[in-house]
Amino acid sequence: xxxxxxxxxxxxxxxxxxxxxxxxxxxxxxxxxxxxxxxxxxxxxxxxxxxxxxxxxxxxxxxxxxxxxxxxxxxxxxxxxxxxxxxxxxxxxxxxxxxxxxxxxxxxxxxxxxxxxxxxxxxxxxxxxxxxxxxxxxxxxxxxxxxxxxxxxxxxxxxxxxxxxxxxxxxxxxxxxxxxxxxxxxxxxxxxxxxxxxxxxxxxxxxxxxxxxxxxxxxxxxxxxxxxxxxxxxxxxxxxxxxxxxxxxxxxxxxxxxxxxxxxxxxxxxxxxxxxxxxxxxxxxxxxxxxxxxxxxxxxxxxxxx
Numbered sequence: 001x002x003x004x005x006x007x008x009x010x011x012x013x014x015x016x017x018x019x020x021x022x023x024x025x026x027x028x029x030x031x032x033x034x035x036x037x038x039x040x041x042x043x044x045x046x047x048x049x050x051x052x053x054x055x056x057x058x059x060x061x062x063x064x065x066x067x068x069x070x071x072x073x074x075x076x077x078x079x080x081x082x083x084x085x086x087x088x089x090x091x092x093x094x095x096x097x098x099x100x101x102x103x104x105x106x107x108x109x110x111x112x113x114x115x116x117x118x119x120x121x122x123x124x125x126x127x128x129x130x131x132x133x134x135x136x137x138x139x140x141x142x143x144x145x146x147x148x149x150x151x152x153x154x155x156x157x158x159x160x161x162x163x164x165x166x167x168x169x170x171x172x173x174x175x176x177x178x179x180x181x182x183x184x185x186x187x188x189x190x191x192x193x194x195x196x197x198x199x200x201x202x203x204x205x206x207x208x209x210x211x212x213x214x215x216x217x218x219x220x221x222x223x224x225x226x227x228x229x230x231x232x233x234x235x236x237x238x239x240x241x242x243x244x245x246x247x248x249x250x251x252x253x254x255x256x257x258x259x260x261x262x263x264x265x266x267x268x269x270x271x272x273x274x275x276x277x278x279x280x281x282x283x284x285x286x287x288x289x290x291x292x293x294x295x296x297x298x299x300x301x302x303x304x305x306x
Contacts, residue, residue: 006095007294008092008093010089010093012066013046013079013090014073015041015045024070034053034054044221046083053301067112070173085146091127092109094179095182102129116165122170123168136177138209186267188265189233189264190262191230191260194228199222201253206249217236218234238273244280248281264283270294
C-alpha cells in the first residue's frame with residue numbers, strides 16, 4: 001500500500017442503532033484505498049467513533065461519504081445522549097500518520113469541510129490546526145451551549161460565521177467541526193458514585209482550560225446504564241501528560257471527596273506508547289484489547305507501523 005498515510009476519526013451522534021453505524025462503516029469501506037481500523041458505539045454517550053486510514057485523497061473521500069450518510073440517517077431533533085454534540089457528524093479530525101504533514105491535513109480538512117458545507121448544506125467550523133478563527137480552534141467552544149448555544153452565536157456574532165455552508169444550522173444534522181490534529185488518547189476514569197457534581201468538579205480541576213493538566217480536555221458524564229459517573233478525557237499530548245498522570249490526578253481528587261475509582265478505559269485505538277506508559281505506572285485498564293493498539297492495526301492493514 002501507499003506510504004503516505006492519514007488517519008481520520010469522525011464522531012457521529014449515534015450509539016444505539018447498529019444499522020446506522022453499519023451504514024456509516026459501509027460508506028467508508030466503499031472507498032478504494034481506505035481501511036477501517038476500528039469502530040465503537042456507546043449507548044450512554046449515544047455516540048459512534050470510526051477510525052480509518054489510507055492515502056490522503058481516499059481518506060478525504062471516505063470522510064465526506066460518511067458525513068453524507070450520517071446526514072441522511074441521523075436526526076438530532078430526537079437525539080438524547082450525555083456526550084456534548086452539535087452535529088449528526090459531530091467532528092471530523094484528520095491526523096498525519098506517515099509521510100504527511102500537518103499542513104497537508106489542514107488542506108484536507110478545508111477541502112472536506114467545503115464539500116460538507118456546499119453539497120450537504122451543513123455549516124462547518126474548522127477547528128484545531130485547521131481553524132481560521134481563534135474562537136473556533138477549541139472544539140469545546142464550538143460545542144458550548146449545545147445546538148441552542150451555537151445557533152444563537154451564529155445568529156448574533158459575526159465571529160461565528162461558519163467557514164463553509166449556510167449561516168444557520170441544518171434542521172436535522174446540525175453543524176460539523178472539521179479539523180486537523182495530532183494523535184490523541186481518549187481515556188475515561190469511572191467513579192464509584194452516581195453524583196455527577198463530583199465528576200464535573202474533578203473534570204474542571206484536571207482540564208487545561210481551568211488551569212489543570214497540560215493538553216487535557218475533560219468533562220463529567222453520567223453513565224445511567226452502568227450506575228456511576230465518569231470523568232471523560234482527551235489527552236492531546238501524551239508526551240507532556242501521559243495516561244498515568246491523568247489517572248492519578250482524577251484518583252487524587254476523587255479520594256479527597258471520599259469517592260473511589262471504579263475503573264478506567266481507553267477508547268478507540270491508542271498508540272503503543274500510551275499503553276506502555278500506563279502499564280509501567282501500574283495503571284489497570286479495564287478490558288483492554290491489545291489489538292486496539294494503533295500500530296498493530298496499521299500493521300494488520302498492511303500499512304506498517306505508525
